[in-house]
Amino acid sequence: MNDKTAAYDVIVAGAGPTGLMLAGELALAGVRCRVVERREDRTRESRALGLHGRTMEVLNMRGVADEVLARANPIPRVRVSLGHSLFDMGELATDYGQLTIIPQGETEEVLEKRATALGVVVDRGVSLTDCRQDGGLVHCTLEQDGRTWQESASYLVGCDGSRSRVREAMGADFTGATYPYTIIVADVKLGTPLDDQLLIRVGRAGLVVATDFGNGWYRMGVIDREKPWSDDPVTLAEVDQTLAKLFGRDMRPSEPLWTSRFHIQERQASFYRQGRMLIAGDAAHVHSPLGGQGLNLGIQDAMNLGWKLAAVINGRAADDILDTYALERRRVSQGVIKVTDIATRMMTSDKLPARVARKAVMTVASRIPRTHKVAVGHLSGIATRYPSMSSAVGASPLVGTRVPDLRIAGHGGPRHLHEVLRHGGFVLIERGDGDPLLPSVPEGEGVLLRLRGRIVADSGPWSEPEAVLVRPDGYCAWAGPRRRAQELALAHRRWIQD
Numbered sequence: 001m002n003d004k005t006a007a008y009d010v011i012v013a014g015a016g017p018t019g020l021m022l023a024g025e026l027a028l029a030g031v032r033c034r035v036v037e038r039r040e041d042r043t044r045e046s047r048a049l050g051l052h053g054r055t056m057e058v059l060n061m062r063g064v065a066d067e068v069l070a071r072a073n074p075i076p077r078v079r080v081s082l083g084h085s086l087f088d089m090g091e092l093a094t095d096y097g098q099l100t101i102i103p104q105g106e107t108e109e110v111l112e113k114r115a116t117a118l119g120v121v122v123d124r125g126v127s128l129t130d131c132r133q134d135g136g137l138v139h140c141t142l143e144q145d146g147r148t149w150q151e152s153a154s155y156l157v158g159c160d161g162s163r164s165r166v167r168e169a170m171g172a173d174f175t176g177a178t179y180p181y182t183i184i185v186a187d188v189k190l191g192t193p194l195d196d197q198l199l200i201r202v203g204r205a206g207l208v209v210a211t212d213f214g215n216g217w218y219r220m221g222v223i224d225r226e227k228p229w230s231d232d233p234v235t236l237a238e239v240d241q242t243l244a245k246l247f248g249r250d251m252r253p254s255e256p257l258w259t260s261r262f263h264i265q266e267r268q269a270s271f272y273r274q275g276r277m278l279i280a281g282d283a284a285h286v287h288s289p290l291g292g293q294g295l296n297l298g299i300q301d302a303m304n305l306g307w308k309l310a311a312v313i314n315g316r317a318a319d320d321i322l323d324t325y326a327l328e329r330r331r332v333s334q335g336v337i338k339v340t341d342i343a344t345r346m347m348t349s350d351k352l353p354a355r356v357a358r359k360a361v362m363t364v365a366s367r368i369p370r371t372h373k374v375a376v377g378h379l380s381g382i383a384t385r386y387p388s389m390s391s392a393v394g395a396s397p398l399v400g401t402r403v404p405d406l407r408i409a410g411h412g413g414p415r416h417l418h419e420v421l422r423h424g425g426f427v428l429i430e431r432g433d434g435d436p437l438l439p440s441v442p443e444g445e446g447v448l449l450r451l452r453g454r455i456v457a458d459s460g461p462w463s464e465p466e467a468v469l470v471r472p473d474g475y476c477a478w479a480g481p482r483r484r485a486q487e488l489a490l491a492h493r494r495w496i497q498d
Contacts, residue, residue, distance in 0.1 A: 008034045011153040013128045018281030018298035019159035020111035025306025027118035028424040038127040045258040046103035048295035054381030055296045056096035061421040072102040073214025079196040085366035164283035170274040176267030184222045186259045191252025234259035272326035285333040288340040307472035328386045396479040410453025429468040
């Protein structure tokens with residue numbers, strides 16, 4: 001599939017977190033990749049600022065989680081003013097039981113550093129103005145400083161935001177709705193300190209999401225139901241007045257670093273792939289910012305798509321594997337859109353039934369251990385699974401679920417699964433005696449690595465199977481006893497050609 005008539009195997013439109021993560025994944029597999037970005041510089045504003053637990057696990061699988069943490073403010077608990085509800089992500093079975101607060105520009109810097117170190121070319125100030133498919137190539141029209149030219153690649157991926165030019169060229173609808181109210185965002189210092197690092201304060205007039213950067217500034221995201229839309233810039237006086245209204249006291253905001261005003265939308269592309277053109281991140285889905293899922297969905301889109309697209313280009317998989325990207329990730333974003341829509345409407349309504357319901361829901365979700373576990377599991381992405389992977393008769397319930405950072409004790413001492421996954425290929429965990437499984441599959445970085453030994457520490461259901469096949473994105477492709485090794489081989493061939 002690697003067409004040498006093109007300078008690059010893949011052109012990625014958009015150098016936000018999604019595009020940079022995807023480019024890094026492709027380059028890890030030896031794919032020639034170029035990123036074009038219309039902005040001259042990385043994002044300077046904080047913008048999307050929260051990385052959930054599953055996203056941090058993904059970053060750990062690629063060796064950049066520690067650098068992100070060194071720049072961030074980890075917040076383990078979220079307080080909701082309704083019934084003094086508290087959601088504790090520190091109870092999650094992960095090393096990243098927290099919301100990791102880091103400005104988007106710094107996330108982009110970490111991801112771009114990784115991508116360029118792997119050989120990715122990132123060209124800023126370059127706009128994609130048109131694209132079309134012709135046989136085995138996608139032809140892209142690019143523009144910079146008034147100069148227009150054409151470049152071709154085997155594939156084009158649009159990570160170019162909600163106004164995606166790639167999505168438009170694919171002919172995908174972007175259906176959904178715009179909420180009847182707007183959101184004001186301001187990064188400010190507060191003269192009246194808050195007791196919580198992350199507080200969602202809900203009232204009859206609207207809500208405020210207050211997030212502590214850990215350096216003296218707070219992100220204040222405000223929905224005031226009564227505030228009409230305005231094209232005027234957000235002023236400090238407006239922030240002061242709105243916060244006082246929703247908090248019921250003077251918060252004394254000062255020294256604004258960034259302010260913005262925008263409409264909230266919920267939309268999803270009707271399809272994510274057309275031939276050799278695909279979309280990911282905000283180009284594929286947008287939703288209410290309540291819950292901070294947008295950036296996280298984009299990075300995980302890239303993690304899902306990257307190894308599959310690389311396998312096709314490198315001749316190790318048929319191109320229909322790309323359809324599983326849309327099948328898996330579109331279902332996840334549909335769920336997020338549905339949940340954030342219900343939550344946003346319920347949290348901002350002034351109607352009595354909604355006020356009663358939201359207090360009851362928050363109280364139940366935060367105080368009953370089982371519902372609390374479900375709530376934080378979905379909020380963090382730890383509970384995200386791909387049911388389509390477990391469609392085979394007799395498949396283990398572990399198939400399609402996220403594999404935690406297991407410790408495997410074998411020759412050479414214990415190894416952490418997420419560190420082994422940094423090679424970008426499949427990992428086969430084997431325990432018990434017997435000949436190596438998948439004997440026809442060559443072992444090597446980027447293809448398959450075997451871990452023989454026993455799973456140590458409290459690993460729950462993962463200590464039961466004798467073999468676990470882990471996909472490059474950290475999801476279980478197969479689990480079971482050694483006597484069913486034939487099923488393991490079929491599961492591996494579902495994704496990769498031997």
